[in-house]
Amino acid sequence: MTTMQFNDRLLGLQDKLLYFALSLTANDEDARDLLQETILKALTYRKQFTANTNFKAWVFTIMKNTFINNYRRNQKTRNTFDGNEDAAGGL
Incomplete structure (x- = not known):
């Protein structure tokens, strides 16, 4: 897959990714942040994508894992x- 094809496929998933991000975060601003972070990671790690595998699943997994890590x-x-607040309050 060429860089242009990769970018086109990624941009083609943007609306579905935003919908998924909204379902995870329940907040428009957080969902847009998650979308941006996911796209950045997909672009950063695009060489790790294995050709002839499920591109959509790969990108959605990036989003899910990013959400979990955050x-x-x-x-x-x-x-x-x-914990620090409790310790300070007990003094």
Whole structure:
């Protein structure tokens, strides 16, 4: 697949990706951020895409994994902050 074909296929999925992002985030701004991050990652790692495999599934997996990683990062940050707040309140 050429770079032009890759880009065209990726842009062709943009509306479906946004819909999927909205279903994951339930927030328009977060969904657009997730879409942007997914497209950037797909472009960055396009050489890792295996030809003659399911391109749509590959991109949607990038989005799902990006969402999960962001969620875990946010939960870890929130738990760390909450823990520090509790420790300070107990002094």
